[in-house]
Amino acid sequence: MQKDKFSSGRIAVSDEFQEVFSHFYFAENNSDITFTKKLLPSYQTIMIFSFGESAYIHSEGDENIEVEKCIVLGPIKKAFDYSQPAGNTILVANFKDDAFYRFFGSAALAENLPIDPNDLMSENCFTALWHKLNGIENKEEQVECILEFCRPYLRKRNPVTGQLIELKNTAYNPIKKVADETKQSERAIQLTHKKQLGYSAKEINRYLRFLKAIEMMQDIACRTSKNDWFEIVGECGYYDQSQLINDFKYYINLTPARYLKLQCSICNPVG
Template sequence: MKENTFGYNTFRIPVSPAYQEVFSHFYFAENKSSEIITKTLLPSYQTILIFSFGAVPSLKSGQNTLIDVENCLMLGPIKHAFEYTLPAGAEILTVNFKDDAFYRFFGNAAIAEHVPINPDELLNEDCFTVLWHELNKLDRIEDRVNHILKFSDPYLIYRPKVAEQLANFSQQALNPIKAVADQNNQTERNIQLNHKKHFGYSAKELGRYQRFLKAIDLIQTLAKNASKIDWFEIISECGYYDQSQLIHDFKHYINLSPAKYLKFQQDICNPIS
């Protein structure tokens, strides 16, 4: 995803193969215009670390809580859409943790779920504040990304076999919890608990989110190729029971109906695409 509109610049930065098990990508956005820019970020079910440079940006949750992002902030797993605002002169660099990577750094995947938190509080030291000062001295985005990658190396802990199996599970016809439980001769309940512990959400939550994401992608595809959306095609292709269930999921994740999402999608950032 790349956007350059009237001084608002944003793009994704891919991760080198050595770190693709840990980070999905980096995301950069800056506001070089004279206007205040507000966007909505779709849920990603990832934990994110936001570094802020220049003017102070802010986040607004679904409960209308306004949070300033000064230096750095940890947030996630992102289960619902939220607004972010970039005043003139603001610049953000976002680190997107993949699967169980947040647990491998901090030992508790759900610790930042309910409230944003300064990452230094998770380690009981000011290393992220120090990191921000080091990043602030660098001009090139690529240099900042490489510096973050090198910084992360000493903090990564061993990845348990069960977490690896869950993260890499790709057989859509099978229940991942049951299949991994059978592979390890463990109960499904134990695997469920491990999933929540390492990822910060249950496999059932993830399945619902993936269905919603499939609907988002299909809506965008159909909108490009048809003058009118066939909502019943969306329902059928994505496995919804009926239109009310489709609408309920959109309200749950982004507080918009599918039709309103289609109307306002230019102001909505999809962290996956």
């Protein structure tokens, strides 16, 4: 079967890079057909290396964006479709928290629009990196090559950003808490958050609520054929089922029930 000739997986990183990359993802299409999947939002910036035949990203405006060698997207705030034709392989670096800012000095890239990473640096080094990776067959060795390439460019983490990251899943209002602790205005902390992480605290709180809903739905679906929507609404902090549905349509343009039916064709970068 053609599906048996499509392989994908995740590659973990060493402790040295745990706060830089969440993981690397690879997908290889050795079949005779094109595979199209939907990538869920992750609020991470990603760098995609494409080998063999070009991969394609399908934007909201029905534009097909060719991924010939290497592009940057993010932070990924809404789902999008991507296609891998026969003979294509992708390797995706998933930058964690402020890591992209620490490499390139900016996290506020155009959402879901590709950028050539060479345009972010003064030298055409990513084209050279792609050619080096293209000569390596083993995926783990490719990842090691990327990590080695990254070492000289990585800056130290801003202490304020470190506090915001630590509080991301624990504090109701991390902006106010960090502002009080650092004796800075809330506005200044908000600007730091947006500049170095690529999104506001309000945006990430809404996304984390949506992510919790997805995780609960999948957990319930493993135990029973019927979802308890009222349980999900209550546990995740939604006002009602309508607000839950609105979030699903906003992030992935699907209803919750439709999402469950299409899980096999959806790539969850944080799942």
